[in-house]
Amino acid sequence: MEREWKTVFLSIFISISFPLSFSTPLQYQSFVPTSLPQPQTLSWPSSDHKSDEYETIPVSESNFSIDLHHVDNLSPASDSTPESLFKLRLQRDGIRVEALSAIASVARTNVSGKRKGPRDFSSSVISGLAQGSGEYFTRLGVGTPTRYVYMILDTGSDVVWVQCSPCRKCYTQSDPVFDPKKSTTFLGVSCASPLCRRLDSSGCNNRKKCLYQVSYGDGSFTLGEFSTETLTFRKTRVKNVALGCGHDNEGLFVGAAGLLGLGRGKLSFPTQTGRRFGQKFSYCLVDRTESSRPSHILFGESAVSRTAVFTPLLTNPKLDTFYYVGLNGISVGGVRVPGITASLFKLDRTGNGGVIVDSGTSVTRLTRSAYVALRNAFRAGASNLKRSPDFSLFDTCFDLSGKTEVKVPTVVLHFTGADVSLPASNYLIPVTEGKFCFAFAGTVSGLSIIGNIQQQGFRVVFDLAANRVGFAPRGCA
Numbered sequence: 001m002e003r004e005w006k007t008v009f010l011s012i013f014i015s016i017s018f019p020l021s022f023s024t025p026l027q028y029q030s031f032v033p034t035s036l037p038q039p040q041t042l043s044w045p046s047s048d049h050k051s052d053e054y055e056t057i058p059v060s061e062s063n064f065s066i067d068l069h070h071v072d073n074l075s076p077a078s079d080s081t082p083e084s085l086f087k088l089r090l091q092r093d094g095i096r097v098e099a100l101s102a103i104a105s106v107a108r109t110n111v112s113g114k115r116k117g118p119r120d121f122s123s124s125v126i127s128g129l130a131q132g133s134g135e136y137f138t139r140l141g142v143g144t145p146t147r148y149v150y151m152i153l154d155t156g157s158d159v160v161w162v163q164c165s166p167c168r169k170c171y172t173q174s175d176p177v178f179d180p181k182k183s184t185t186f187l188g189v190s191c192a193s194p195l196c197r198r199l200d201s202s203g204c205n206n207r208k209k210c211l212y213q214v215s216y217g218d219g220s221f222t223l224g225e226f227s228t229e230t231l232t233f234r235k236t237r238v239k240n241v242a243l244g245c246g247h248d249n250e251g252l253f254v255g256a257a258g259l260l261g262l263g264r265g266k267l268s269f270p271t272q273t274g275r276r277f278g279q280k281f282s283y284c285l286v287d288r289t290e291s292s293r294p295s296h297i298l299f300g301e302s303a304v305s306r307t308a309v310f311t312p313l314l315t316n317p318k319l320d321t322f323y324y325v326g327l328n329g330i331s332v333g334g335v336r337v338p339g340i341t342a343s344l345f346k347l348d349r350t351g352n353g354g355v356i357v358d359s360g361t362s363v364t365r366l367t368r369s370a371y372v373a374l375r376n377a378f379r380a381g382a383s384n385l386k387r388s389p390d391f392s393l394f395d396t397c398f399d400l401s402g403k404t405e406v407k408v409p410t411v412v413l414h415f416t417g418a419d420v421s422l423p424a425s426n427y428l429i430p431v432t433e434g435k436f437c438f439a440f441a442g443t444v445s446g447l448s449i450i451g452n453i454q455q456q457g458f459r460v461v462f463d464l465a466a467n468r469v470g471f472a473p474r475g476c477a
Helices: 002-023 082-109 368-381
Strands: 028-031 064-070 125-129 138-142 149-156 162-165 202-203 210-216 222-234 235-248 258-261 280-284 295-299 308-318 319-325 327-333 353-358 362-367 397-399 406-409 411-415 418-422 428-431 435-438 439-444 447-449 459-463 466-473
Touching: 082 319, 308 411, 308 418, 327 368, 362 368, 368 406, 418 466
Parallel strands: 125 210, 149 258, 162 235, 353 447, 362 439
Antiparallel strands: 028 406, 064 138, 064 295, 138 149, 138 222, 162 258, 202 210, 210 222, 222 235, 280 295, 280 459, 308 319, 308 466, 319 353, 327 411, 362 447, 397 435, 411 418, 428 435, 459 466
8 A cells, every 4th residue: 555655646746747847858759650560481591400511610719699580480370460469479478577576586585595406306496487488589409410499598597498309298399309319419417416406406317317397487397307418509519508308398388499598597508608608698689660680699709799888787696597787767858757766676685676687578667656657757758649548568558640750758778887778669669550659567576677679779788707788779780
């Protein structure tokens, strides 16, 4: 009840105080309305399908790049429309946000800090996010000879895993299921191995081989043998990657063979390969309403953009997977929104609150009071636009039918040490023909999330060596 009164009071305060600041003209930028993106036909180099066509990159080679595609393009139904795909995206988004909040909550309440041992193997450990909630995937090779499969890339997960035969229970994927017996580089990890001890939930089979289990916040899970294997990214081979070989995989998984965890944890791909690729990677997600070009991700020194502005990474003492940053305020039309301060996004010692940068969440979520203040400020600045009824989770929508260009207030995110000015298409998005909505939403949990719609067009740099995250505008060129 107290929180509701605070929200109501802040809304009244914003509606009264923000218009008074209009004595200083607001800053606007042009927005060109576009339609929802059409599903794209996937195209990959033909060599991806030839198991023996690769080069071994010298050890001195410390950079590589791979294309990313949106999950809508992986296995769209034959009768899919842009509108139906967008609704499914919002459904996945809601599930993912709930999963993120569940992970943070479980980590916060797990005060014992004890790792689950083999006897606790069957218990659920929420330590990642389901592939079905991941939004971007790539094609990479597993094993020797190389077998190419689609894999989801996810900054909200750590463990790398792939479906393996024989399957006790596997979901349908686009490629044949990986058979570890046909790979000369597959090696099971022993129960006594330090790799096995890094798992949150591990067990032992009768051959003294390590078993892994990852349970996700939405009820999905993967379970199987923990191993090391060679992964191939285009023509770059990375040996001895700790990999879950999943024989029982259930839940919200979409077409791809597994997941490449890009989180900050001990078993994520960036952490495992830190020595070779300098603990640096970056991605640039293209605006799919404006371009059919694929997005891409870089690993190595070349991942760090010279034009990026950087904000320090923060540490959650209870959870090492997520990329936490400090958000100090937001401006609309060049004016700081009253009431949106760093205190609303503070990550406390118990692991509560905070702001994370996430590749798999679409719509940015802000704590409720911050969102209400931002929304009201944007509504006031966009009073010249014709309002339209709410749509799904969006409560601020506009009818731009017949418009070829409109002016909208600017939006700037003020991170610690880095001001990030968003293009208009990163916060006003099409939902149906002629209808556009303000692409932020409130959340009742303490966790705020910077989603991939707001990240579009930026090169987002994860520099773990320097403990920072960067944003470079127009970074997809």
